[in-house]
Amino acid sequence: MIRIAGLAPLALLLASGAFAQQAADQPLLTGEEAFGDWQADRPGVRRLIRPDDQPSPRIGRLASNAPGLADRPQGAKPTLPPGFSAELIASGIENPRVVRVAPNGDLFVADGEANRIRVYRLAAGSAKPAEKSIFAEDLSQPYGIAFYPPGDKPQWVYVANSDSVVRFPYRDGDLKASGEPETIVAEIPASYHWTRDIAFSPDGKTLHLSVGSGSNTAEDIGSRPKGGLDRWVKSKPLGAAWGSEAGRADVLAFDPDGKNGRTVATGLRNCSGMTVQPATGALWCVVNERDELGDNVPFEYATTVKDGAFYGWPWYYIGDNEDPRHKGARPDLAGKVTMPDVLIQAHSAPLNMAFYEGGDFPADYKGDAFVTLHGSWNRNARTGYKVVRLKFKDGKPTGEYEDFATGFVIAEDAVWGRPAGVAVAKDGALILTEDGNGTIWRVTYGDGRS
Template identity: 55%
Template structure:
């Protein structure tokens, strides 16, 4: 069995508590800002009613994106992420090639999609300190989503590659695929968005795959009559886009054998991450929203996903806010576009989310959601590049999110990390991957 050794080279990091001012919830205009205001404990609440008007009202989909790509550097000596007091961070693994999605198997083993290398890696359930990894499989095109089926006692590991969904035979504790890939969903188009996340329903009857859009705002779609739109939506879902966007910007659902494939929810420009909320069985998505409307539009988000739900793209955003690129085209959809429960500052590039369902962190964390913000690349002043915590109350989102892990931005041009994947381990630690330098961090709680 092939084995690799990943050696920790960074020291333990303890971080002091955030200033008292960081405990206030920033609302309205104050909720919009840059990386300079980020710190563990800073809270924001963005609402659909409080959004600014578009500042780039032409929203030209063919115009080149404004690019402000970060210069990625190695971590400065001794540098670690900033985290709240009472927590500690250590490097769990390093030297990986674009580690993104992290998933914990039912037996506690840790599966990682090493997207840049085309591999799925496995770390033992008890891995800490110097982490030994094994290659579960390789030769995939940008693997991303990972799902275990059936969820409680899996016989397969499903993988969402950019171009297809495949599965591998699996038994509890396997760290090497038992057989070759079996194609379940073939020929997924790869133009623009390629992150195909997966989630399985708790009853094991359905598997979901997210497929992002092929464009920014679908402005090149050919015209359709009202009758043709109505007929199209009967088979594709409310507000579904067509042309090159057919079966794009959606969450699709299928049975475990890859049959009965259909659109489960529509109008999701790029649901880069999915998670099933423990206790409720509710499917959640992260959302990467569109460009060309200004530095503070359109908010990224975390949202529950309802069967048959329409989430706005490309005609509307954050509820019934009309996109200027499609002004007057679909007034019938205005009151049907759902408002995501947690709106996040625009261009943050949400990727993954996970619900904290263990007891190792303080009780106030139980039931909350963590999400990774990969960071802006098309905004004059950077935002994102952090991990946030979405606050829940009685299992329902409050709309408030709080900075949990920050400090990856060194200055306006330079960063040393871009958070991507996130998972909760069997013992209650939090694992966070960043794909700029290929590192996975392990965050634990302790008594100060």
């Protein structure tokens, strides 16, 4: 990316409080009106995208709109709803992605391209780190982080590399790994989509692992697997791909020791973030869909991961919409594609998700989920580059989502921030990472003190 300097005045203008408006004052945008861009984004803007809103696809690379990466202007912060504020925890990190909170409150941050896991221990009620450390290094593009067993006294920290899952011995409060990594899952294909997330089931019996596809839309998969399609269909999970895509675009499951590997769900092009919903115990993931079918095709999504489900990739998307690049290839899968739960504007690039169960935010936030949108190159009018709030009622998604943190785009061709990781701290603050300028933020409501 090209880094652009000297945009401070414009950035501060766009990040100013003039954009803050109460959600109640915002109309719910539906249909084509929900397909906005960065200039329309601001806290409180609400969108509801339905399956029938999906436009017709257009084959070909219709946009190549990668952002110019600007230095973060002095004083620039995420733009938030009224009453919320953001404090900087750290900056200058090479590639902060997933952030997870240890039972004692420490923040574990995957610094992916630097091949390390960082730890931050914040002073009480503050964004200022009281201690910080490198927990582990010499990894291989680490991303997902999970503590095992779930609960207050984990004994291991699991880390998902691009090509393996490893674990480190852990005792409450460790700032540095006390032992060498033990490989739990080996030989994960690492090309193309490299972000591997992990999450344990609430009972700790199952380790879930997401493995993204090895291509945009399985361009070189071929029309038939070795041995023929009929044989493949009878012996593999519904919608499983073959060849270079075998075992990819899937959510997999293992015992905590890495044994008894199995496929949970298929056709998830790049489930880049996973989390467990506290209210229901359901596994959720956010998915980056395919490119080069048009500005608004196909929708990205957040969804529960249903056992045995097929979500479409590479042959279908958002239900029974057939990818024209695979026209007529898998008629046997028509009518068998699971519809995602929450649809998000195309080419927003959702990376991570966290449910809010803290006590710091207003009561109506409890049970909702936050999703980071990293932004994509494949859209003429830039979108993403923000954090949104998915609305839930009685533990079920309404399908609506709302802009929460914006202001990362400072011009048509420049952004300073690309939201990546999100987690809820023990004191109820929201922790955000972005890898454009390598910053970590603590978002609080009111005075921010617990």
